[in-house]
Amino acid sequence: MLLTTTLLQSEKPSLLKGRLQIAIEAHRIFRPHKHGMDVVAHELLKRLPLGEDNIDYHVMVKQDTDRCISTTQNRVVHMLKKAPYFIWEQFLLPKACKKIKADILHCTANTAPLNSTVPLILTLHDVIFLEQNNLLTKSSWYQRLGNMYRKALVGRIAKKAVKVITVSDFQKKLIIEKLGIAEDKIEVIHNGVDNRFFDKVNDGDLQAKLQAYGLKRGYIFFMSNSAPRKNTIGVLKAYAKLLILNSFSPRLLMKGISEAELTKLLKQENLLWMKGYIDTMKYIPQNDLPAIYQGASMLWFPSFSEGFGLPIIEAMASGTPVVTSNVSCMPEIAGDAALLVNPNKPNEIATAAYQILNLPLLKYSLIQAGQKRAASFSWDAATKKTVAIYHEIEKAI
Structure with a gap:
């Protein structure tokens, strides 16, 4: 059964009062052709310890054709309206978080809403967008616009976040150097292999x-x-x-x-x-x-x-x-x-x-x-470390 509003479609939740409500932005995981950040988000969502913690997970996705994640006990999929990415992220996503009364928002793909009042965890995979002149690069226009969007927002978002997750020690050093983020605010969680x-x-x-x-x-x-x-x-x-x-x-x-x-x-x-x-x-x-x-x-x-x-x-x-x-x-x-x-x-x-x-x-x-x-890179270990951060933030809010 679908609950339909003008903002989003949500598969009917099975939630209990008094539990921590975590919204996880996974904008593109329903697209048929998944790439790096989509794969990482999907692997995390498949392994969340549903029912084992006092947490309900709300997966925020853009409507598309590959329904690779569905609602199950303590994990609800919310399909937000299709919209240009800036509008989806900066307006539709924070409204959806407000509607479900999210306690924490975890954005998994480098950027996040600037105006959200929900405590933010940001997964910042890299700061490659700072390495080049995004107008002069030979990348496609889509890539150039994406880099300019990140260049304009990521520094402000990372400073606002209560925790920044990145995927390598090398990128952690760059985030500290280029964005001025405190070292103790950044957690390195290596990706895994299925x-x-x-x-x-x-x-x-x-x-x-x-x-x-x-x-x-x-x-x-x-x-x-x-x-x-x-x-x-x-x-x-x-x-x-x-x-x-x-x-x-x-x-x-x-x-x-x-x-x-x-x-x-x-x-x-x-x-x-x-x-x-x-x-x-x-x-x-x-x-x-x-x-x-x-x-x-x-x-x-x-x-x-x-x-x-x-x-x-x-x-x-x-x-x-x-x-x-x-x-x-x-x-x-x-x-x-x-x-x-x-x-x-x-x-x-x-x-x-x-x-x-x-x-x-x-x-x-x-x-x-x-x-x-x-064999030393495990998605199960990465998920366990991510959930530990959720509990760490829970104690602080």
Whole structure:
């Protein structure tokens, strides 16, 4: 049964008086194509200890088609009206929190309402939006506008929040340095990796999955998008060098880029000759990711900047060697279980890949170390730490 108002639709709650009411903003988790912050919010919401604490959870989402979370005991889903993000976050969300008489608001994706009177917990994944001139960057206009929105608001919001959660020690240091937030106000909670990535896909199912995507085992996997920090140009240059070293090198699978975008970049870099060696995908459903990782010979993740780098530990859990950057948070997350390279030097990326392809003992050691490293990142532990913060704030209000 749905309770409908002009503001939101709420699946009928089953709540008890006298319990702590926590609103959790999860704006985009109902969208079919989920990305980093959406995945993190979804993993948290799946693991909340429902019924074990004196807490009722109110999940605030934008209406969309993938109903991946539903109302259950002590967790109520509220579908707010569709609206431009600024209006949704700055006006609809605080009104909805007022309507349900929320005691705490936890915003999970870097920004939050400025005018909310509810004690705020902010998950600030990164401050990458402060690293570049957002008008001059080669990112898409959508990304530029998002960065400008965050640049205008995040500093004020973080100072207003009673607690800031971030996902790496590296980002904590940047938040202190760039936003002037007190160290004791910031809690580092590393992301986790779901158990399904550790489960080996049997050969028949893996072959069928790869055939459905038109792939053959052994490709190099690179997760791209149009943001310059992902280092797509550097990856293309590195792959060209690898092909020059050995023309029989594996194909390159680029996720998050279209054929048209790839062609434009290859023309720009005078690398159109290698287009026939590259496969592209715009999106890979979350359920298919373990098979895509396991079908790869390695993951390339040579970003210039990240908040956490979730694909690093997903690939490691899947038994796939990782080549990643020696800057930003990547060394913190990868530890000694990946080959670390200078992302500004395509030669280093190509050399690392060549070593994995030609040194079986190195590849084996990376697989073993990677799976051990990935096992130290747990969504259950991340959720437990988050709920502990809820109780900490409860005592203070």
